[in-house]
Structures are given as C-alpha cells and as structure tokens.
Amino acid sequence: MELYEIPPSGNCHKIRLLLSLLQIPYTSVQVDVANQQQKSASFLKMNPFGQLPVLKDGDTVVWDSQAILVYLARQYATPSWFPQDAVGMSRVMEWLSTAANEVARGPSSLRVLHKFGRPIAMEDAQQATASVMQVLETHFKATDWLAAENITIADIAVYPYIALAPEGKIDLTPYPAVCRWLSRIQALPNYVGMPQMWESKA
Numbered sequence: 001m002e003l004y005e006i007p008p009s010g011n012c013h014k015i016r017l018l019l020s021l022l023q024i025p026y027t028s029v030q031v032d033v034a035n036q037q038q039k040s041a042s043f044l045k046m047n048p049f050g051q052l053p054v055l056k057d058g059d060t061v062v063w064d065s066q067a068i069l070v071y072l073a074r075q076y077a078t079p080s081w082f083p084q085d086a087v088g089m090s091r092v093m094e095w096l097s098t099a100a101n102e103v104a105r106g107p108s109s110l111r112v113l114h115k116f117g118r119p120i121a122m123e124d125a126q127q128a129t130a131s132v133m134q135v136l137e138t139h140f141k142a143t144d145w146l147a148a149e150n151i152t153i154a155d156i157a158v159y160p161y162i163a164l165a166p167e168g169k170i171d172l173t174p175y176p177a178v179c180r181w182l183s184r185i186q187a188l189p190n191y192v193g194m195p196q197m198w199e200s201k202a
C-alpha cells in the first residue's frame, strides 16, 4: 500500500493516523509539491483534482482524505470504525462532511493564512471556526466521541485541523471539552502526531 502525501498536511495526517492505529504497513511516497508534481499528467490520472492525499492499494486508487478513511475502515477495520447500519453510518457521514466543509473552511483555512502566508476568505474562516468550535464543545460536554459510543473514522477526520488550530492562531483554552477529546485521541495505542499539534499541559 502506498500513501502519496506531504508532511505538513492535516488531510494526509488523517490517513497516517488511521494506518498507524490499525497497524497497517504502508509506504509513504513524498510528493514534490514545490515543483507541482501533484499537477503532473501521471498524478492527475490518480486524482483529477491534483491534490493529496492519494492511497494506492494494489490496483485500487482512492483520493480525498474522507474517502480514504472510508476505504480503509471498510476494507481493513472492524465495523465499529464505520458502522454499517443506516443511522450509524449517517452519524459518521455527518462529521466526514463537517471535516470537508466547516473544518476545512475554518481552522484549516486560518492555518493556511498564519502558517503558510497564503490569502484566505477571512470573514468566512472566522465564522466557520467559531461555529464548528462551539458545536464541538457542546457535543463533547455530553459524549466522548463524535459519532458513536466509541471512536470512529469521524473522529480521525475532524482531529488534525482541530489539534493544529493553534497554528491558525485559534486559542483552544475556551474549549476544555474539545481539549479532553484531543487528549483521548493522543492517548490511543499507536497514536502518531504532527509537529505543532496541541498538547495537554496537565
């Protein structure tokens, strides 16, 4: 199995994290984004959007971090990671969509501005961040995990850009229930992190 990725990407981290938690061996293929390798003809055959991550498992190629989490969970994990009943599956999908929408437009976007200095839609990013952080805080005051009684791929999809929020100059202090959830993930066996991720000071 090959993961096409770049180190600073939270979307790529989602896949590294799930592969590690599931103890699935893989080869990391570092893509040369400085030279736009992700837009080359051969890469566009794998992902027509020319983005990372991409997973290649034998003859199967999957692009988009949420789709890759679904693939890995269905192919290699117990059903607890991605329930198969209608309600359980839709609960996970709610948060996979949140990862691709509010989290991407909010905390991920603010990190693009403050870490990489690229322009963003500032007002939208601030509004999306305030909204998603409040929703998460309310959620985690009541329950430990996002979509079920146990960890699922929903938690993995939302985790990186919340843990990386301080790089986007988002203070996580007002969100103690969210911080407890970050700590729960960081305490899992075979957890792997990324530089600059939030860490408990306790």
Ligand SMILES: N[C@@H](CCC(=O)N[C@@H](CS)C(=O)NCC(=O)O)C(=O)O
Binding pocket: 009, 010, 011, 012, 033, 038, 050, 051, 052, 053, 063, 064, 065, 066, 100
């Ligand atoms: N929805 C996609 C977004 C992927 C994405 O934005 N990837 C970034 C890295 S985090 C990328 O490939 N950037 C380089 C480019 O767009 O050319 C996913 O979740 O995988």
